[in-house]
Amino acid sequence: MEILRTKVIDLLKKDAGEEVLAKGWVRTKRGNKEIAFIALNDGSTIKNVQIVVDKNAETEPVLARISTGTCIGVRGKLVESVGSGQAVEIRASEIEVYGECDPVRYPLQKKDTSFEYLRTVAHMRPRTNTFGAILRLRSQMAYAIHEYFHSKGFVYLHTPLITASDAEGAGNMFQVTTLDLENVPRNKKGKIDYAKDFFGKRTSLTVSGQLEGELGATALGEIYTFGPTFRAENSNTPRHLAEFWMIEPEMAFYDITENMDLAEDFIKHLVRYALENCRDDIQFLNDRYDPELVARLEGVINTEFVRLEYTEGIKILEAAAANGVQFEYPVFWGADLQSEHERYLVEKHFGKPVILTGYPKDIKAFYMKQNPDGKTVRAMDVLFPKIGEIIGGSEREADLGKLEARIDELGMSRTNLEWYVDTRRFGSCPHSGFGLGFERLLLFVTGMQNIRDVIPFPRTPKNAEF
Numbered sequence: 228m229e230i231l232r233t234k235v236i237d238l239l240k241k242d243a244g245e246e247v248l249a250k251g252w253v254r255t256k257r258g259n260k261e262i263a264f265i266a267l268n269d270g271s272t273i274k275n276v277q278i279v280v281d282k283n284a285e286t287e288p289v290l291a292r293i294s295t296g297t298c299i300g301v302r303g304k305l306v307e308s309v310g311s312g313q314a315v316e317i318r319a320s321e322i323e324v325y326g327e328c329d330p331v332r333y334p335l336q337k338k339d340t341s342f343e344y345l346r347t348v349a350h351m352r353p354r355t356n357t358f359g360a361i362l363r364l365r366s367q368m369a370y371a372i373h374e375y376f377h378s379k380g381f382v383y384l385h386t387p388l389i390t391a392s393d394a395e396g397a398g399n400m401f402q403v404t405t406l407d408l409e410n411v412p413r414n415k416k417g418k419i420d421y422a423k424d425f426f427g428k429r430t431s432l433t434v435s436g437q438l439e440g441e442l443g444a445t446a447l448g449e450i451y452t453f454g455p456t457f458r459a460e461n462s463n464t465p466r467h468l469a470e471f472w473m474i475e476p477e478m479a480f481y482d483i484t485e486n487m488d489l490a491e492d493f494i495k496h497l498v499r500y501a502l503e504n505c506r507d508d509i510q511f512l513n514d515r516y517d518p519e520l521v522a523r524l525e526g527v528i529n530t531e532f533v534r535l536e537y538t539e540g541i542k543i544l545e546a547a548a549a550n551g552v553q554f555e556y557p558v559f560w561g562a563d564l565q566s567e568h569e570r571y572l573v574e575k576h577f578g579k580p581v582i583l584t585g586y587p588k589d590i591k592a593f594y595m596k597q598n599p600d601g602k603t604v605r606a607m608d609v610l611f612p613k614i615g616e617i618i619g620g621s622e623r624e625a626d627l628g629k630l631e632a633r634i635d636e637l638g639m640s641r642t643n644l645e646w647y648v649d650t651r652r653f654g655s656c657p658h659s660g661f662g663l664g665f666e667r668l669l670l671f672v673t674g675m676q677n678i679r680d681v682i683p684f685p686r687t688p689k690n691a692e693f
């Protein structure tokens with residue numbers, strides 16, 4: 228009689244007695260003269276199921292083909308386990324080898340399993356305990372994000388990946404073109420003739436879905452985007468990717484305080500969700516790499532975030548520098564904060580997450596609402612322990628005249644932004660929003676040190692493998 232495969236996560240919840248079929252990849256094989264023990268993992272959980280095989284003339288040839296990494300199917304009876312660590316195990320009656328795994332050429336020899344090395348073995352990386360845990364967490368977090376916004380009635384808006392506008396105005400965009408780079412068409416003035424390009428103008432991959440998101444919010448009320456974004460900034464740091472995922476909610480009628488309230492509630496919800504639904508994986512990462520992980524996660528959900536003006540933050544940092552704290556980058560009013568400064572405020576000074584507001588307008592994007600002082604804008608950055616900036620957002624400039632003046636002042640081209648400025652011409656409304664870097668969130672939730680290790684296929688300067 229054929230029986231259906233049961234996933235390991237479900238097997239381990241069953242009572243002894245049932246006949247089952249498990250399929251997966253061998254983690255380890257050990258044993259003695261009479262008996263072999265195989266630890267089998269199928270990716271459904273960090274836990275393995277133990278397979279017990281009697282050694283005899285029938286099983287020996289099959290066992291000889293099995294080593295770490297082999298893909299097998301095992302049929303047998305679920306029995307109570309005598310060994311510690313698991314309630315049940317499988318007494319094998321039939322084993323089928325789907326794919327052998329040459330132990331000599333096996334890419335994961337004990338001597339080199341560093342994260343750097345693993346990034347070069349694309350097929351093995353997700354089969355390790357660590358990346359299994361990370362990839363399951365990543366998937367669960369994505370689900371929790373959709374669930375959160377849907378429960379609040381936000382509309383999921385799909386914003387374009389190819390765009391003609393630079394939302395952040397930082398000029399870090401990857402150009403998208405079908406022009407022949409060996410033979411670029413030129414106009415009479417000798418400039419590249421983008422009219423001949425695919426879209427009839429110069430286009431790039433988006434750095435943010437926000438501008439289009441604002442069009443959604445000023446019609447539907449509350450929207451969010453969740454998609455990949457691309458930045459050609461040459462920052463080779465453990466917190467930057469050239470391709471990363473961002474969640475951008477945008478809400479009509481929210482002021483900066485309501486924006487901060489939402490950001491704080493959102494991120495606490497996600498951390499709580501992880502602790503409640505991904506406990507095995509988090510506990511594994513805690514025990515293996517980061518003994519303070521669980522405590523740090525619990526700390527965030529049980530504390531009120533500090534809300535602080537940028538100007539006050541600078542005073543604290545200046546006082547610290549005066550007292551001998553060494554910063555690599557200088558601190559002064561007007562300076563863009565580096566992650567060392569953000570982490571000093573969060574980890575050393577307050578000991579909890581900080582939402583910094585009222586940034587100088589010159590270090591922030593054109594769309595932020597200008598304060599009456601003429602110097603600052605209603606920006607908000609959420610700063611986290613170990614990470615620094617995890618969220619960036621603001622109340623938006625809703626006044627047409629002020630927005631246009633700012634675009635001109637920054638020397639930005641209005642041609643590709645008129646569709647955006649129109650929202651301020653026809654029924655403008657106060658509104659706010661923010662962007663959460665998905666991989667920064669995952670850095671926090673997993674305790675990993677390098678952002679390349681929380682995304683399946685990282686893209687960074689000089690690196691686009693697989």
Ligand code: 4AD
Nearest residue numbers: 435437467468471475617618619620661662664667
């Ligand atoms: O602060 P940023 O640049 O803000 C925006 O893009 C706004 N349009 C968001 C909005 O208001 N709707 O980016 C938002 C977040 C950062 O706080 C950070 O978490 C993440 O995106 N981020 C990156 N993550 C990984 N690699 C990079 N290169 C990142 N750049 C930003």
Ligand code: MG
Nearest residue numbers: 608616618619
């Ligand atoms: Mg930012």
